[in-house]
Amino acid sequence: MASEKGSGSEEPLVPDEFDDQFYKDLLSKIPEATKALRQKDTQDNADNVQRLLICSNRYKCNWFLEQTKCQDLEDEVKRLNGQLDDARKMSELDQETIAQLREVIESAWRQKDAALLREQTAQDELTKLKEIVDDQAETIKNLSDTRANLKHRRDDNKEKENLKGEIKDLNKRLQMQRNYTTELEALNHTLEEKNKNLIKVLDETSTEAFNSKKRIDALTKDLSQMKTDELKYTEQIAMSKLQLEKLTKMKVRQNLQILSLKTNLEHLNTQHNVTCNKLAKITVDLEYAIQERDKNKRDLAQKTNLLKIREDEIIKWKQENAKLAKLQDNASRKYCTLEESRKELEDENLRLKTQFNTQDKEFEALRRLVQQFERNNNNLTKERDTLKIDLLAEHKTAEESQQTVQETQHEIRALKDSLLLQERKNKKLNEEIIILNNEKSKKTDEIQSLLDKMDTLQNKIHLKESYELELKRTVSDAEAQYSRMKAQHDVLVNENNSNLRLIQNLNEEKSKLRNNIENLQNTIEALKGKVSYRDSEIGKLQLQIDKMEKERRLLKNELRTSQLNHQHTRAELYEKKKENDKFLKSQQEEVKKLTRLQRDLDNMIDEKNSICATLTRKEEQFTDLKTEFENLQRSHDILQSEFSKNCDDMKLMRVEIKNLLTERNVLRKDRESAANLRHELLQMHRVFNQQRVKARALQEEMMTPMNVHRWRNLKGKDPHKCDLIQKIQFLRRQLLHYNVTNLEQERALKESQRLYSTLKEFIVKLPSIKIKEELNEVKSALSLKTRKLKALKAEISVKSIEEKSHIVELEELKNDLTKVKNQLLNERKSKEKLLQERQTIMQMQMQCMSAPPHLQTNFTPSLKHPNGI
Secondary structure (H helix, E strand, C coil): CCCCECCCCCCECCCCCCCHHHHHHHHHHHHHHHHHHHHCCCHHHHHHHHHHHHHHHHHHHHHHHHHHHHHHHHHHHHHHHHHHHHHHHHHHHHHHHHHHHHHHHHHHHHHHHHHHHHHHHHHHHHHHHHHHHHHHHHHHHHHHHHHHHCCCCHHHHHHHHHHHHHHHHHHHHHHHHHHHHHHHHHHHHHHHHHHHHHHHHHHHHHHHHHHHHHHHHHHHHHHHHHHHHHHHHHHHHHHHHHHHHHHHHHHHHHHHHHHHHHHHHCCCCCCCHHHHHHHHHHHHHHHHHHHHHHHHHHHHHHHHHHHHHHHHHHHHHHHHHHHHHHHHHHHHHHHHHHHHHHHHCCCCCCCCHHHHHHHHHHHHHHHHHHHHHHHHHHHHHHHHHHHHHHHHHHHHHHHHCHHHHHHHHHHHHHHHHHHHHHHHHHHHHHHHHHHHHHHHHHHHHHHHHHHHHHHHHHHHHHHHHHHHHHHHHHHHHHHHHHHHHHHHHHHHHHHHHHHHHHHHHHHHHHHHHHHHHHHCCCCCCCCHHHHHHHHHHHHHHHHHHHHHHHHHHHHHHHHHHHHHHHHHHHHHHHHHHHHHHHHHHHHHHHHHHHHHHHHHHHHHHHHHHHHHHHHHHHHHHHHHHHHHHHHHHHHHHHHHHHHHHHHHHHHHHHHHHHHHHHHHHHHHHHHHHHHHHHHHHHHHHHHHHHHHHHHHHHHHHHHCCCCHHHHCCCCCCCHHHHHHHHHHHHHHHHHHHHHHHHHHHHHHHHHHHHHHHHHHHHHHHCCCHHHHHHHHHHHHHHHHHHHHHHHHHHHHHHHHHHHHHHHHHHHHHHHHHHHHHHHHHHHHHHHHHHHHHHHHHHHHHHHHHCCCCCCCCCCCCCCCCCCCC
C-alpha cells in the first residue's frame, strides 16, 4: 500500500492507514492545486482533479451508506435472535403445559378405570344379591307350602314377618345400589366429556407447539440467510474499500503529476495572472457552492433512507401488531372456552388453575407488548412528522439552490444511472430471496419428513435395545456355562499330564524289565503262554491309547477352534447387545405407539359406528324422502300435463273472452247511440207523417192530375227530400243488421258465461300455489340433504383411508414383530446348537476321563508310544 514514495522525499505518498483528517487535509489542498493549474493554463488537469474529488466524495458516501446498511442488518439479526429466544421460551412453556395436561388426562383415565372397577364390583354385588333374593323366594315358596300344614303354629307367622323384613331390607339395598350405579354412570359420562375436552385442548396445544417449532425452524433459516447476506455485504464493502484505496493512489499520482507540471507552467502563466485570479475566485465560489449542494444532497439522501427504513419498520410493526391481535383473539377465545368448562367442572379444575394463571400472565405480557408497540408507533409517527418538517425546510433551501443545480445536471444524470443499476441489483436480489424462500419451504417439508423417519428409527432402536437386553441375559448364562466348561477342561488337562507322567514312569520300568527278562529268559519259558496272552491284551490297550491320543489331538484342535469361535461370538454378542438395547428402546416406544394407536382406533371405531348409525338414519330418511319425492314428481307430472292442456284451453278462452269484451263494448256504444237513434226515429216519424200527408195530397193530385210533369219522379225537383228518403232506407237496413248481430252476441255471451262457470269450477278443483311452494321447499331440503350426504360420504371416505393407513401401519408393525421373533428363534436355535456341541465336547472329555487308570506293566519291545518315547 505504502510502497510508492514522493518525488522529493523518501516518505510514502499515502500512509498505510489514513483517517478522515488526512482526507480533509487533502480536500483543503485541492483548491490551491486547481488554482495553480488554471494559472498555468492546464484546465484539463484541473477538471480531472475536480472529477477525482467528486468520485472520491461519491465513494465515501457509498461507503457510509453501506456501513449504515451493515449496522441495520446487525440490528435485524439481533432482533431476530431475540424473537428466536422468545419463541423458544414460548415452546418450552407450551411443552410444560402439554406435560401438565398429559398428567391430568392420565389421572382422568385412572379415575375412569377406578369407576369401571367400582361398577364391576357393584354389578357383582347386584348379581349376588339377586341370587340371594332368588334363594329367599324359593324359601318363601317352601314356607308357604308348609304354612298350609302348620296353620296353628305361631312360629310360621314370626318367620314370615322376619322374611318380609329381610325382603324389605334387600329391596332397600337394591334401590341403594341402583342409585349408586346411576350416580356412577352419570360420573362416568361427565368424566368422558371432560376427557374429550382435555383431548381437544391437548390437540390444540400440540398444533400450537408444532407451529411454534415450524416458526423456530423458519427463523433459524432466515438467520442463516441473513448471515450469508452479511458475508456478501462484507465482501462488497471490502471490494469497495480496495477500489477506494486504488482511487486514492491514482489521485495522489495525479497530484504528483500536477506538482511536476506546476514548475513547467509557472513561466508561461505570468502574463495571465490577473485573469486567472478572477477565474480562481469564481471557481472557488463554484466549488464551495458544489460542496454545499453535495452536502445537502447527502443529507437529503440520508434522511430519505432513514424515512424509508422507519416506514418499513412501521409496516413491520403493524404486521406484527396484526399477528399479535390475531393471537390475542385466538387466546381470548380459548380462554372463554376454558372459563365455560371451569364453571361446569369447578371441583376437578383446581389442578388447572396454575395453568390458567400462567396463561393470564402471558396475556398480560402480550398486552404490555402491544402497548409498547403502540407507544413505539406513536413515537415513530412523531419522528416522521418532525422529519417531514425538516424535509419541507430543506426543500425550501433546495429551491434556492436550483440555480446552481442547473449547471450540475449531468452529474445528477450519472447518479440516476447508478441508482437504476442499484435498483436492478435490488430486483435481482429480491428475486433470489423469493427463490430462497421457496427452497426454504421445500426444505421445511423435507425436514418434517426426516423427523418422522427419525421417530420411526427411534422406535426400532427401542425394540432392538429390548432384544439386546434379552441377548445379554442369554450371553451371561452362556459365559457362566463357559466358565464351568473351562474349569472342567483344566481338570482334564491336569489329569492328562498325570497320565503322561505315569506312562513315562512305566516306560522306564519297561526298560528295567527288559534287562531282567534277558537275565531271566531261561526261567520264564514256562510263563511265555501267559506273557503272550498278556502281550496281546497290552497291544489292544496300546491301540486304545493311540486312539485316545488321536482323539486328544482332535479335541485340542477343536478347543482352539471353539476358543476362536468363542471370541468371535463374544464380539458378535457385544454388537448384538448394542443392537438389543436399541431394539428394546424401539420396542418400548412401539408398544407406547401401539397403545396410542389402539386408543385412536377405538375412538375412530366409535366415531365410525356413530357415523354409520347417523348414515343409516340419513339413508332411511333419504329413502322416505325419495319415495315422497317420486310420488310428488308423479303428481307433479300429471298436474303438469293437465295444466298444459288447460293452458291451451285457457288461451282459447282468453281469445274468445277478448272478442266478447270487444263486442260488449261495441254493444254498449250501440246502446248509447240507440237513444239518439230513437230521437231521430221520432223526428223521422214526424217527417214521415208529414210526407204521408204530402203523399196523400200528391196521390189526390195524381188521381186528379193538373199537369203532365207530375207523373215523373223528378229527383232534382226536391233534392233535400230525396236525401232524407235515402237516409231512412239506409237506417232501416242498419237497424235490421244491428238487431241480428245483437241476437248473435247474446247467444255467444251466454255460451261464454257457461264456459266461464265450468272453467271456474275446474280451476277451483286444481291444486293451489301453496303446493308449488311446498314442492320448492321439499326440493331445497332434498338438495341440502344430498349435499350433507355427499359431505358425510367424503368424510367417511377420508376416515376409511385413514383407517386403511392405520391398518397398513399395524400390519407393518406386526411384520416387524414377526421378523424380530424369527430372529430371536434363530438365535435361540443357534444357542441350543452351541450348547449341544458343548455337551458333546463334555461327553468326549468325560470319555477321555473314563479311560482305564492303570495300564499293564509288561509291554512287548515292538510297541512304541505315539510321542516316540
